Each structure stands twice: as C-alpha cells, then as structure tokens.
Amino acid sequence: MPAGIINTLHDLSTWRQLSNRLKKGEMEEDVTLETETEKEKVGSNAAPKINRQISVSEFSCHCCYDILVNPTTLNCGHSFCRHCLAFWWLSSKKNECPECREKWEGFPKVNILLRDAIEKLFPDVTKQRKEDIQQNSEIARSLTAFQKYGNDQIPTAANAGRTNPRGGGFFSGVLTALTCVAVVLLVYHWSSREFEDDLLVHKPVAKWTTGEVILWLEQLGPWASHYKERFVLERVNGRLLLTLTDEELTKAPYNIQNNSHRKAILMELEHVKTLGVKPPQNLWEYKAVNPGKSLFLLYALKSSPRLSLLYLYLFDYTETFLPFIHTICPVQEDEHEDIITKLLDRTDPTWKQWREFIVKYLLLPYQLIAEFAWDWLEVHYWTSRFIIVNAMLLSVLELFSFWKLWSRRKLKTIPHRMWSHFWKVSTQGLFVAIFWPFIPQFVCNCLFYWALYFNPIINIDLVVKEIRRLET
CATH class of the missing domain: 3.30.40.10 (Zinc/RING finger domain, C3HC4 (zinc finger))
Structure with a gap:
C-alpha cells in the first residue's frame, strides 16, 4: 500500500471529507484524495489542485x-x-x-x-x-x-494473557501449596514406621518377635487391639503363634469369647501358615510384595479404568477382582465389618452386586476406585484422600471429553477412538513388560509416587483450564 494513502487515511480532516463525499454520491469505483501538502499549497499560494486517483487494484x-x-x-x-x-x-x-x-x-x-x-x-x-x-x-x-481451529487456539492464549495477572498468581500458589503437601507427605511416609512394617511381608513367621506379633494383630482391625495385652503378657512370638488353636484362644489367658473375632484370627493365621510370611494388608505392603503389579494397576486404572477392571476379571479374578467387588459393592452395608474381612471374602458376587457394579463400571468407573479408597481412610488417611480427589477429577475430565465429542458431533468416532486406545494401552503394557527387568527400582518408585500424589495436582490444573475454556 503506498505511503501517501496511509498518511491520508490517518488524516482526520481528510477522512471526514471522504465520508461527506460518500454520502453525496461523489465517489464510485475511483476516489480522488487530497494530500495534506497539497491542501497547504492551495491555502497559501492558491496553486492548481493536484489529484491522486486510487483504484481497486491497490x-x-x-x-x-x-x-x-x-x-x-x-x-x-x-x-x-x-x-x-x-x-x-x-x-x-x-x-x-x-x-x-x-x-x-x-x-x-x-x-x-x-x-x-x-x-x-x-x-x-x-x-x-x-x-x-x-x-x-x-x-x-x-x-x-x-x-474452529481458531476457537481451539484462542482460549489458551487469551486465558494466559487475561487471567494470569489476577487469578493466575493465586491459582499457582494453590498448586505450589499442594505440591509442598505432597512432598511433606512423602517425607513423612519414608520416615514413618510404615516403611518398617513392610519387612513383615518378607520375614518368615517363625522369626517374628513379640512386638511384630502384636503389630500383626493390630492390623487385623480395631477390634483386635483389645486382645494385644494378653499376647504381650504371654510373650507370644512367631513360633508360639503358629501353634495356637481355636480351643486355646477360648481359654485363659487369651479368653477370646467372640466367635467372629476368634474365626478372623484363625483365618488370618491360616493365611500366614500357608504363605510362611505376613500377607499384605495395606497399600505399602502390597507394593513391597508386588512392585510391578502395583505400578501397573496405578497407571492402568488412571488412564483406562474400564479396560483395567476387565483385565482383572479375566486374569486376576480370585486374588484381586473378588476383594475389589466385595469392598465397593458389599452384599449388605455393615458399619462394623472390617476392611480386612471384605478382602478375605472369596465368594462369588450375587446378582445384586453385579448389577450395581456394571452400572458404575459403564457410567462412572472412577467412582469405583473412589469407593474402594474410601474404605481405606482409617488405614491410609492422606493417601486415600489423594486417590479420591484424583478419581473425582478424572471423572470430570472424562465428562468434558464426552461433551466435546457431543458438541462437535463426533460421537460416531467413539468406537474408532476406543479401538485406538485399546491398541495404545496394549502396546504400552507390552513395552513395559519387556523392559521391566531392566528398569531400576528407584525409577519405579518415582513413577509410583508421582502418579499417586502429583497427578491430582496436574488434573486440578486441567479441570480449571477446561472450565475457563467453557466460559470463553
């Protein structure tokens, strides 16, 4: 565009003249403009007017x-x-x-x-x-x-420029605070007694001390703490524990008259005798015994809960799936029923349990994980809360994904997306299985704690971005 035209467009007086001429019909395809220097010449020297023609081609x-x-x-x-x-x-x-x-x-x-x-x-x-x-x-x-391409690009840039000066600082502070809480929680876990308890899942029962027997008894549930003093007075160690029978538990000095309590102790004692070590009864013990499986379940349930639960049903029915479904879909709600009792239940689910499970499995699979973590609040106070919050956030993100597909009329692409997701998860799982023996334990621990404690913080940021995108 010529420099004279730009100067003319920025000249306010000339622009007003152009508007007046347009109203009077004096301008059609070509327009005559007067430059500022020409106007000065006309005003001072009364020289002949020089005209400048602007054509469409310019x-x-x-x-x-x-x-x-x-x-x-x-x-x-x-x-x-x-x-x-x-x-x-x-x-x-x-x-x-x-x-x-x-x-x-x-x-x-x-x-x-x-x-x-x-x-x-x-x-x-x-x-x-x-x-x-x-x-x-x-x-x-x-x-x-x-x-449409622009609508996907603009909100991110607009929010970065508009909200960061005001709300971004506060939100970044919240994320920083949550990160600090997660770090403190990890330090507390590493320095707590829970890390020492993991030794029991590797230590033979015959070598247990009296203190370790009491620890095993306490982990059966709150009801078992009433009997620990009797075991301390008798100085019951691992060898004596293996010799206890139902008749001995009913007599002095144990005097366990409650049939259900006595059955629970004997049932758990049978598991200990069968395995030779203490079976895992919380998250950290399960991770110590099954490091690869715990890491797999953590990432698989996070990225593909439906496919992961189907895998557990097909290939890990008795050990993992049955305790899971009896915990989240109990036959009848019993406030006094201990979580360990639910985990030891190996009976097949009823039709009522299956109906409840299938509805949640199809509509809100992350709610199943949240309900399972809810039953572990007494055992893992902070960790269970992190899992519950993360499950809620993942449910919200899944709803946002379906909303996008529905608003863009791409619901027909869901089968193709599911098939692509299946192959992606399968190839990733196969890749990890092949290289698992070569991955250092330190790297596995870092990945485990990252997914457990830091993923919820990342998902909070993703949910906030999706909400802001809806507002634009």
Missing part, C-alpha cells in the same frame, strides 16, 4: 487478485481475504504467510480499519464481492473449519 488480495474482503493482516504485515487465508491453511496445514512464508503466531484477526476503509471507498464492489462469496458453499466450509 486494495487487491495477493491470493485471488480481487478486492480484499474481510482483510486479515498477519504478523508479517501482509493482508489477505479471510476466505483465501482459510483456503491456504486447509490446503497447506501450515501457519505461515502465503506470500513471504513467515509463520504467524496466535490466530489472525480481521483488520477492522482496513476493512472499513475499503468498504467506504468501494461500496458497490465490496457488496457484489460479498454476495458472490456467500453463495459459495465451499468457502463457507473452509471459513467454518478455520474458525
């Missing part, structure tokens, strides 16, 4: 070589018709200028000043051009696709 698009319609100016300074830019983007799939190939950032917007100037200078030409464009369905489709 406002032409370098793609279609027609007059600019909704001119869109890129970072490099070049302007094109918006539909021409949309055609270029669809065909090339590149964010760059069609003329100089310089990449543009963000999402290009219509140059309002240039558009208004062209429409006032050449109203008839622009009107005819717009009518031709509106009748072209291919142009409409390209503009719609281009605008």
Whole structure:
C-alpha cells in the first residue's frame, strides 16, 4: 500500500471529507484524495489542485487478485481475504504467510480499519464481492473449519494473557501449596514406621518377635487391639503363634469369647501358615510384595479404568477382582465389618452386586476406585484422600471429553477412538513388560509416587483450564 494513502487515511480532516463525499454520491469505483501538502499549497499560494486517483487494484488480495474482503493482516504485515487465508491453511496445514512464508503466531484477526476503509471507498464492489462469496458453499466450509481451529487456539492464549495477572498468581500458589503437601507427605511416609512394617511381608513367621506379633494383630482391625495385652503378657512370638488353636484362644489367658473375632484370627493365621510370611494388608505392603503389579494397576486404572477392571476379571479374578467387588459393592452395608474381612471374602458376587457394579463400571468407573479408597481412610488417611480427589477429577475430565465429542458431533468416532486406545494401552503394557527387568527400582518408585500424589495436582490444573475454556 503506498505511503501517501496511509498518511491520508490517518488524516482526520481528510477522512471526514471522504465520508461527506460518500454520502453525496461523489465517489464510485475511483476516489480522488487530497494530500495534506497539497491542501497547504492551495491555502497559501492558491496553486492548481493536484489529484491522486486510487483504484481497486491497490486494495487487491495477493491470493485471488480481487478486492480484499474481510482483510486479515498477519504478523508479517501482509493482508489477505479471510476466505483465501482459510483456503491456504486447509490446503497447506501450515501457519505461515502465503506470500513471504513467515509463520504467524496466535490466530489472525480481521483488520477492522482496513476493512472499513475499503468498504467506504468501494461500496458497490465490496457488496457484489460479498454476495458472490456467500453463495459459495465451499468457502463457507473452509471459513467454518478455520474458525474452529481458531476457537481451539484462542482460549489458551487469551486465558494466559487475561487471567494470569489476577487469578493466575493465586491459582499457582494453590498448586505450589499442594505440591509442598505432597512432598511433606512423602517425607513423612519414608520416615514413618510404615516403611518398617513392610519387612513383615518378607520375614518368615517363625522369626517374628513379640512386638511384630502384636503389630500383626493390630492390623487385623480395631477390634483386635483389645486382645494385644494378653499376647504381650504371654510373650507370644512367631513360633508360639503358629501353634495356637481355636480351643486355646477360648481359654485363659487369651479368653477370646467372640466367635467372629476368634474365626478372623484363625483365618488370618491360616493365611500366614500357608504363605510362611505376613500377607499384605495395606497399600505399602502390597507394593513391597508386588512392585510391578502395583505400578501397573496405578497407571492402568488412571488412564483406562474400564479396560483395567476387565483385565482383572479375566486374569486376576480370585486374588484381586473378588476383594475389589466385595469392598465397593458389599452384599449388605455393615458399619462394623472390617476392611480386612471384605478382602478375605472369596465368594462369588450375587446378582445384586453385579448389577450395581456394571452400572458404575459403564457410567462412572472412577467412582469405583473412589469407593474402594474410601474404605481405606482409617488405614491410609492422606493417601486415600489423594486417590479420591484424583478419581473425582478424572471423572470430570472424562465428562468434558464426552461433551466435546457431543458438541462437535463426533460421537460416531467413539468406537474408532476406543479401538485406538485399546491398541495404545496394549502396546504400552507390552513395552513395559519387556523392559521391566531392566528398569531400576528407584525409577519405579518415582513413577509410583508421582502418579499417586502429583497427578491430582496436574488434573486440578486441567479441570480449571477446561472450565475457563467453557466460559470463553
């Protein structure tokens, strides 16, 4: 665009003259403008007026070589018709200028000043051009696709520029505080007695001390703590524990008259005799005995809960699936029933349990994980809360994903997405299984604690971004 034209457009007095001439019908396809220097000459020396003719070609698009319609100016300074830019983007799939190939950032917007100037200078030409464009369905489709791409790009940049100065600082502070809490929790766990308890799952029962027997008894449930003093007075160690019978527990000095308590102790004692060690009864003991399986379940249930539960049903029914379904879908709610009792239940689920499980499995699979963690609140106070919060956040993110598919009319793509997800999870699982023997234990522990404590913080940020995107 010539420099004289730009100076003329920025001259307020000349712009007013152009508007008045347009109203009087003095301007058609060509327009006569007076430059500021020419006006000074006329006023001072009364010299003859010099006219400057502006033609449509000076406002032409370098793609279609027609007059600019909704001119869109890129970072490099070049302007094109918006539909021409949309055609270029669809065909090339590149964010760059069609003329100089310089990449543009963000999402290009219509140059309002240039558009208004062209429409006032050449109203008839622009009107005819717009009518031709509106009748072209291919142009409409390209503009719609281009605008959808822009809608996906704009919220992130807009939120980064608009909300960070005010709300971003506060939200970053919240995430930082949560991260600090997670770090403190890890330090507490590493320095707590729970880490020492893991030794019992590796130590033979015959070598247990009296203190370790009491610890084993306490972990059976709150009800068992009433009998620990009697075991202490008798100095029951691992060898004596293996010799206890039902008759001995009913007599002095133990005097365990409650049939259900006595059965629970003997049942757990049978498990100890069978395994030769203490069976895992909490998350940390389970992780110590099954490090690979615990890491697999943590990541699999997080990324693909339905597929993971199906895997447990098919390949780990007795050891993992049955305790899981009896915990989240009990036959009857009993406040006094201990979590360990539910885990030891190996009976097949009833139809009522299956109905409840299948409904939650299909609609809200993460709720199953949250309900399972809820029953462990007394055993793992903070860890269970992290799992519950993470399950809630993952449910919200899943709802957002379905909302996107529904709003964009892409529900038909769900089977294809499910098949792709299945192959992705399968290949990742196979890859980890192949290289598992070569992965250091320290790396596995880092991955485990990252998914357990830091993933909820990341998901909070993702949920907030999705909510902000809905507001725009």
